[in-house]
Amino acid sequence: MSALRPGDPRPEAESTSGAAGPGGRRRTSAPVPRFGHGSRVPGWDEAVDLTKDPALMPDPATTPVPPQLRETIEQAMAKYPDRRSAVIPALHAAQEVHGWCSPEAINQVAAVMQVTPGYLSSVATFYDMLETEPRPKHHDVYVCTNITCSLRGADELFEAVLTAAAGRQDVHVKSFECLGACDIAPMASVDGEYVGPLEPADAERIMADLEAGQPVLRDKQLRYRRCADPGVAQGAEEFSPPEAPRADTAGLRDEPDRPGPTAAIEVPTQEASSDGGGQSPGRPERS
Amino acid sequence: MKILFDGIDEPGLNTLEVYERRGGYRSLRQALAMSREDVLQSISDSGLRGRGGAGFRMGQKAGFLPHGDMDKYLVCNADESEPGTFKDRELMQKNPHQLVEGIIIACWAAEIDRAFIYIRGEYEQQAEILEVAIAEAEAAGYLGQNILGSPLSVSLVLHRGAGAYICGEETGLLDSLEGKRGNPRLKPPFPAIEGLYHGPTLINNVETLSTVPHIIRMGGAEYAKIGTETSTGTKVVSISGDVQRPGNYEIVLGTPSRQLIYDLAGGPAEGRQVKFWFPGGSSSPVLTQDDLDLPYDFDSMAKAGSMLGSGAIIVVDDSHTVLEVMHKLVKFYAHESCGKCVPCREGTNWTLKMVHRIQSGEATPMDLDIMAGVQTQIIGNCLCVLGDAMAMPVGSMVEKFREELEAEIESARERARAGELEHVIPLGVADEQAGPITVHDAAASARAVGG
Numbered sequence: 001m002s003a004l005r006p007g008d009p010r011p012e013a014e015s016t017s018g019a020a021g022p023g024g025r026r027r028t029s030a031p032v033p034r035f036g037h038g039s040r041v042p043g044w045d046e047a048v049d050l051t052k053d054p055a056l057m058p059d060p061a062t063t064p065v066p067p068q069l070r071e072t073i074e075q076a077m078a079k080y081p082d083r084r085s086a087v088i089p090a091l092h093a094a095q096e097v098h099g100w101c102s103p104e105a106i107n108q109v110a111a112v113m114q115v116t117p118g119y120l121s122s123v124a125t126f127y128d129m130l131e132t133e134p135r136p137k138h139h140d141v142y143v144c145t146n147i148t149c150s151l152r153g154a155d156e157l158f159e160a161v162l163t164a165a166a167g168r169q170d171v172h173v174k175s176f177e178c179l180g181a182c183d184i185a186p187m188a189s190v191d192g193e194y195v196g197p198l199e200p201a202d203a204e205r206i207m208a209d210l211e212a213g214q215p216v217l218r219d220k221q222l223r224y225r226r227c228a229d230p231g232v233a234q235g236a237e238e239f240s241p242p243e244a245p246r247a248d249t250a251g252l253r254d255e256p257d258r259p260g261p262t263a264a265i266e267v268p269t270q271e272a273s274s275d276g277g278g279q280s281p282g283r284p285e286r287s
Numbered sequence: 288m289k290i291l292f293d294g295i296d297e298p299g300l301n302t303l304e305v306y307e308r309r310g311g312y313r314s315l316r317q318a319l320a321m322s323r324e325d326v327l328q329s330i331s332d333s334g335l336r337g338r339g340g341a342g343f344r345m346g347q348k349a350g351f352l353p354h355g356d357m358d359k360y361l362v363c364n365a366d367e368s369e370p371g372t373f374k375d376r377e378l379m380q381k382n383p384h385q386l387v388e389g390i391i392i393a394c395w396a397a398e399i400d401r402a403f404i405y406i407r408g409e410y411e412q413q414a415e416i417l418e419v420a421i422a423e424a425e426a427a428g429y430l431g432q433n434i435l436g437s438p439l440s441v442s443l444v445l446h447r448g449a450g451a452y453i454c455g456e457e458t459g460l461l462d463s464l465e466g467k468r469g470n471p472r473l474k475p476p477f478p479a480i481e482g483l484y485h486g487p488t489l490i491n492n493v494e495t496l497s498t499v500p501h502i503i504r505m506g507g508a509e510y511a512k513i514g515t516e517t518s519t520g521t522k523v524v525s526i527s528g529d530v531q532r533p534g535n536y537e538i539v540l541g542t543p544s545r546q547l548i549y550d551l552a553g554g555p556a557e558g559r560q561v562k563f564w565f566p567g568g569s570s571s572p573v574l575t576q577d578d579l580d581l582p583y584d585f586d587s588m589a590k591a592g593s594m595l596g597s598g599a600i601i602v603v604d605d606s607h608t609v610l611e612v613m614h615k616l617v618k619f620y621a622h623e624s625c626g627k628c629v630p631c632r633e634g635t636n637w638t639l640k641m642v643h644r645i646q647s648g649e650a651t652p653m654d655l656d657i658m659a660g661v662q663t664q665i666i667g668n669c670l671c672v673l674g675d676a677m678a679m680p681v682g683s684m685v686e687k688f689r690e691e692l693e694a695e696i697e698s699a700r701e702r703a704r705a706g707e708l709e710h711v712i713p714l715g716v717a718d719e720q721a722g723p724i725t726v727h728d729a730a731a732s733a734r735a736v737g738g
Contacts, residue, residue, distance in 0.1 A: 020692075038316070046344050065455070076558070080442050080444065081358070081484055082465060082466070082484055082730050084465060084466035084467070085446070085465055085466045086466065086468065087409075087462060087466035088446075088447070088448065088449050088463070089446075089466075092408075092449065093446070121469065122468055123466065125447035126451060126468040126469060126625075127408070127450050127451050127469075128449070128450030128451060129408045129409070129449040129450035130449050130450075141686070142409070145615075146370045146615060146619055147370050147371065147528075147569055147571075147612060147615045147616060147619070148370065148371055148527040148528050148533075148601055149526050150615050151529055151601075151603060151607060151612070152528075153530075170620050176621070177368075177407075177452065177619050177623065178368060178369070178370035178371070178372075178569075178620065179409050180368065180372065180373045180374055180375075180407070180410065181376065182370070182371050182372075182373055182525065182527030182528070182533065182536045182599075182601070183373055183525070183527055183533040183535065184533075185527060185528075185533065189409060192409075192411035192412065193412075194370075194412075210634055223412060224379075226296050226534065227292060227296050227381070227534065227553075228376060228532055228533065228534020228536055228537060228538045229289070229292055229534065229535060230551070231289050231291045231537065232289055232293070232294065232295050232296055233538075237579065245614055265455065270371060281440065
């Protein structure tokens with residue numbers, strides 16, 4: 001999975017899946033970057049601090065942790081019989097705060113959970129959604145480039161999104177493996193909002209919507225899509241955004257600033273009529 | 288016949304109020320009035336087979352769990368990552384209480400008091416909806432201590448993953464749920480004996496558990512009358528790819544495949560033909576046009592040399608080459624291999640290199656034999672089936688489309704010789720500094736180092 005950071009090429013060769021683009025071909029024999037003493041491994045000849053305990057846990061008394069983060073992690077730990085189970089939720093929460101799983105973030109989680117930072121790093125590097133490198137904090141655009149989506153033109157879409165996002169520091173574009181929405185192929189997940197089917201021209205609209213801080217491609221959001229099965233959805237038009245606020249099939253509230261996944265969940269007791277704050281959602285204007 | 292999808296588009300079905308109005312949680316009351324053994328017997332009688340991929344009978348699996356006073360767990364596998372599969376997404380998004388009810392009934396049948404739903408990290412909306420549904424069920428007394436005055440107590444926790452295909456494999460999922468890297472475990476012991484936190488664990492797919500309330504409602508024997516003798520009930524199939532109406536369809540098992548692809552999903556675009564199709568997600572060996580008349584059920588698919596898997600049909604029409612699909616497929620598995628077992632870790636990456644060789648005009652038809660040979664060395668030699676999941680479809684593609692692949696090899700060689708492939712290599716980030724490299728250079732330098 002290749003992260004887009006223009007003007008920031010990594011010295012090391014990435015894994016093969018980093019190759020992007022239509023008909024991505026082989027990684028050819030580019031000159032291998034060499035480091036000290038001709039080694040391919042950077043920093044191999046730098047001394048390790050042997051006096052340090054390899055399994056050192058940060059001292060909870062001296063490690064400053066944002067109170068909110070501490071509370072989130074402690075709540076997560078309380079949910080499981082074994083506190084280690086909360087590692088992924090905790091790293092997620094820390095990533096929300098720091099933007100990525102930085103050494104500082106990992107240290108804070110380690111201090112609260114009382115596990116070693118090394119253990120947390122091993123977990124953070126395993127999962128695609130935990131970022132182990134600095135990246136812009138704001139918007140994630142994951143473009144699915146797996147089989148179904150690529151059959152429907154995802155590679156062109158990915159190129160278009162890359163082009164549209166070029167130069168924007170607050171948008172993080174990633175080509176992702178199957179996101180589980182092949183019915184709207186080719187699709188993308190913009191800050192967790194599934195949109196599709198997309199055309200390369202939609203890339204500009206995604207950027208415009210992100211810029212304007214409004215729901216992305218409202219007319220193409222998966223949450224408004226009805227079931228394809230004719231037995232349950234007679235005459236349902238595809239991708240019709242709700243005309244007025246309503247309890248949709250998905251039942252999601254129609255607010256542009258819906259709570260993020262880590263926000264406190266409140267059990268909705270109000271009915272559709274009180275939802276949406278009176279905002280009447282229309283199609284986003286095309287420029 | 289709609290069972291799982293009955294009224295699925297009804298507004299607000301995700302709320303407890305609407306779900307209860309439609310008869311929700313009545314099956315739970317019914318189940319709690321029955322003895323645990325009767326509930327388990329009913330599930331066994333229904334012949335319900337796991338909808339996640341393996342097709343193992345749920346009743347049998349639940350029966351493997353030891354009895355007695357110990358910590359036992361139920362884990363609902365909602366880490367739906369198999370390319371082409373999106374049925375659980377729709378079920379969780381639109382009818383989360385159906386799943387919650389199924390989990391509670393399964394807990395009753397297998398004497399379990401702690402349950403987890405492991406949902407993939409990308410499903411943020413679905414996770415939020417489930418969180419709300421669980422909170423509603425707790426507030427209504429369907430979860431917690433002494434549910435509806437019965438001896439059953441269940442706590443249900445939603446656990447969000449963080450993006451790893453391998454966590455859909457049951458033991459990888461357990462490791463991930465324990466807060467580790469999602470590496471599969473050696474089996475046996477199977478999770479039913481030693482699973483989560485070393486306790487006996489029942490793992491089932493979202494769709495399987497969502498079916499449970501309906502089995503209780505209808506009675507196991509009655510449910511078994513739907514579908515074929517060995518593949519009972521209905522199945523939600525996710526049809527995608529080159530079809531006009533991609534989406535989820537609930538079908539009775541045993542429906543002819545042609546009917547699914549053409550009548551329900553509309554078939555390929557005008558003037559196009561089905562070239563091949565994956566009957567059960569990208570991990571299943573491909574089938575061709577000749578197999579379109581097979582009934583869509585577990586045994587017919589197995590007999591045809593493929594599998595029903597997760598019920599995800601990916602249709603590829605004749606505007607696409609086998610090689611491009613193979614490339615995407617192999618790239619996916621090479622990226623998702625967790626690296627624990629050598630045959631999978633090396634085999635997937637090695638196969639990817641072979642595909643690149645074909646594309647750049649360096650391969651000979653002999654490479655296809657080598658490629659097929661690699662696949663046979665992966666199958667059955669790993670802890671989990673991720674390697675097999677690549678090896679089986681790739682093997683079947685080489686077998687069924689050998690002529691096309693050979694032609695592809697030849698034409699790529701011709702083009703490379705004529706210098707037409709110069710533009711081919713879109714360079715990755717790492718290579719950008721080095722400037723454009725032609726295939727000629729690549730081939731020459733590969734020879735120079737004895738590659």
